[in-house]
Amino acid sequence: MGSAFMKFCCCCCITSDNDDEDDEKQPLLPPDPLEYFNREVQKRRDEETNLWSEPGDPSHSERKDDRVLYSLLQARNKTPMGSTGYRRLSVDIEAMRDTRREVRDKWKQILENLGFMAEADSLLTVSAGASHDRMRNAPAARELLHTLHTETSLFSSRQPPPERYLLILDRLLYLDIAEDFLAKAKRFYPPTDNSEEDEPGLAINLPLLLARVEASMNGKGNEEESEDDSGGEGNLSDRS
Template sequence: MGSVFRRFCCCCCVADDGDDDEKQPLVPPDPLEYFNQEVQKRRDEETNLWSEPGDRSHSERPDDRVLYSLLQARNKTRMGSTGYRRLSVDIEAMRDTRREVRDKWKIILENLGFIAEADSLLGVSAGASLDGMRNAPAARELLHTLHTETSLFYSREPPPERYLLILDRLLYLDVAEDFLAKAKRFYPPKEDSDEEAPGLAINLPLLLARVEALNGRATEDDEESERDD
């Protein structure tokens, strides 16, 4: 009788252990690594200010494609080489221009009273979608007006679509027209002779050609550096 009782208890214990295992929550293999990846992704988005943030391939717009190609080319180039330094100059020139455009928007927003909220209003993540916009037609019309009737943007190419999402927020807050009026006053259109020559007056086809050339020369640079060493 005692042996039967012991077998019964053992079976119960095994069954109970199995139930406990099934009830255990699923835990990611490495939560810290996932968190670090997300932080890095957000940092990259803020650094590069992709013109089309929802395009994860960064290949739909010519300027995004150029910047992405430059970054990829630099990743494959030996740090400290001539090619690496040249690529870094071009990358920072494009990033600086994007930051300058964003800074203009921030100045206007702060002038409208959004001093604490400006950065949040200008934040656009890769998960943002134009499909979720509340008033896409009005936002697109406003963006076209800002592009043609102000000097908020440097490039003659279509303005970055990330700003459609920002304008949609301003429309929701009922301050889009005020923003447009300030933009016309602070940044009136410039004559061709008065155009500044910041980063994105960069010749995009020329940059792409340079990326290809540097990719071809990366090995040569490394070999030359090794001989110098």
């Protein structure tokens, strides 16, 4: 009886120990699928709203214009909503977004003119997961991007063309419509003089925007609010 009881106790102990080990080996609970889905949807919405020039750069620091826009967004997040500084930053953020949307709209217009009415939006969508390594014909795409930059007015001549359009051109090359796109772009948007880029919507004053961000992050923007309220709320972009 004693030996049987000892065996029972030992079995219980072993079972208990094994249970503890099994508990330790249990995988961590997966994240809430709904939360993950909502986060991905928000990320995709942010990408389409900001149209990052370097979509594959999660830090948004490789290109100057991306760095300025990201800094403006970060500064606004730290500024009291409804304040003069918040409104001023919002104006500059929307100015940069509008400029990027104008470029995208030009590309969409050309694609639709080529007959891609239903496919234009998907062809122009570039996610943060896009990679140059997956491009099928990177050299030809880069050459075409350079031609579009120098021989059309699709982009501002003051800045290098956004890399996101390199990935889009690679798609057009794969579909064998890149040359047709180039011909339409030259026809619809011929090159213009640099002086014409002073028109609203075609240029953003990045150095002045950077100065505004730095002032806001250092708290100087709040000190100047009373003065700005009396003198108007002008923004530092080249848009009116």
